[in-house]
Amino acid sequence: MDKLNSTLTAVKNLRSNVRQCFEHLADGTDGEGGEESRNKFVHDFQERFGAINSQLREVEQLINGLQVPPTPYSLGNTAYLAQETSQDRQALYPQLVNSYKWIDKVHDHSFLAFNNLNQNTLRRSYNYCSQKRQRLPFSSFNNDPDHIDKLLSEINTPPHTSYRIFRPFGTNAVAIVTISNVMKAAIVFKGVLIEWVTVKGFDEPLEHDDLWAESRYEVFRKVQEHAHSAMLHFFSPTLPDLAVKSYVTWLNSHIKLFLEPCKRCGKFVVHGLPPTWRDLRTLEPFHEDCRNC
Ligand SMILES: [Zn+2]
Numbered sequence: 001m002d003k004l005n006s007t008l009t010a011v012k013n014l015r016s017n018v019r020q021c022f023e024h025l026a027d028g029t030d031g032e033g034g035e036e037s038r039n040k041f042v043h044d045f046q047e048r049f050g051a052i053n054s055q056l057r058e059v060e061q062l063i064n065g066l067q068v069p070p071t072p073y074s075l076g077n078t079a080y081l082a083q084e085t086s087q088d089r090q091a092l093y094p095q096l097v098n099s100y101k102w103i104d105k106v107h108d109h110s111f112l113a114f115n116n117l118n119q120n121t122l123r124r125s126y127n128y129c130s131q132k133r134q135r136l137p138f139s140s141f142n143n144d145p146d147h148i149d150k151l152l153s154e155i156n157t158p159p160h161t162s163y164r165i166f167r168p169f170g171t172n173a174v175a176i177v178t179i180s181n182v183m184k185a186a187i188v189f190k191g192v193l194i195e196w197v198t199v200k201g202f203d204e205p206l207e208h209d210d211l212w213a214e215s216r217y218e219v220f221r222k223v224q225e226h227a228h229s230a231m232l233h234f235f236s237p238t239l240p241d242l243a244v245k246s247y248v249t250w251l252n253s254h255i256k257l258f259l260e261p262c263k264r265c266g267k268f269v270v271h272g273l274p275p276t277w278r279d280l281r282t283l284e285p286f287h288e289d290c291r292n293c
């Protein structure tokens with residue numbers, strides 16, 4: 001043990017001397033003394049270099065003198081670390097629960113994706129999904145034509161909001177929501193899930209043949225951008241009715257798009273735009289830049 005200690009000390013000294021030598025080199029000469037100071041600098045360096053060389057030899061000798069210990073070193077209490085069996089102390093349980101939740105989510109989503117892809121009626125190839133593996137479809141694929149009408153009529157909306165529902169894609173509905181004299185939004189449904197939203201100004205046409213065209217006003221293009229992120233936020237395949245209701249309620253909060261100042265900065269117009277973002281929970285208006293401050 002003594003030998004090991006003295007070897008470690010020698011290694012430490014060697015490291016510190018090498019470091020000092022490099023520091024000395026990095027500092028260089030003061031640049032004013034001319035020939036004399038340069039000579040002194042070189043001489044100093046040679047001395048330090050010589051010391052390092054002799055220390056290196058010393059370390060080599062010490063290492064050669066070391067022997068493999070006959071018995072393992074006693075590590076004290078740290079040796080018991082590997083034998084810890086108590087679950088509380090290992091902190092494994094929360095991680096396990098988290099992984100389980102993730103696997104559950106992945107399973108749900110892959111099942112939904114599988115169902116969705118299988119609904120492609122244009123596919124000519126044989127149906128490779130055996131009857132045994134088919135399960136009852138999720139409620140989010142409930143294509144009952146009256147369901148959306150009923151759902152939208154149940155939402156408490158301000159009196160100036162109106163809905164018009166039509167079905168250009170067979171059973172899937174498209175709802176045109178007109179919010180006062182401010183804006184229109186086309187909500188494209190797939191079953192009860194919201195697939196797409198187009199937002200336009202009140203004076204712009206929004207019919208089944210131009211559902212995908214963007215508004216010519218920047219403000220409504222910005223609102224549409226936010227409407228898409230809100231669509232993802234409210235998306236819930238397990239509670240689709242609630243998701244639609246929450247989303248439409250959120251959309252209706254744009255009724256005062258040009259009348260309310262930003263909750264953060266108190267201004268009506270920033271960079272030429274009114275507060276286009278509505279908080280997902282409180283429905284308060286914010287400018288795009290102010291919402292994250
Ligand atoms: Zn603001």
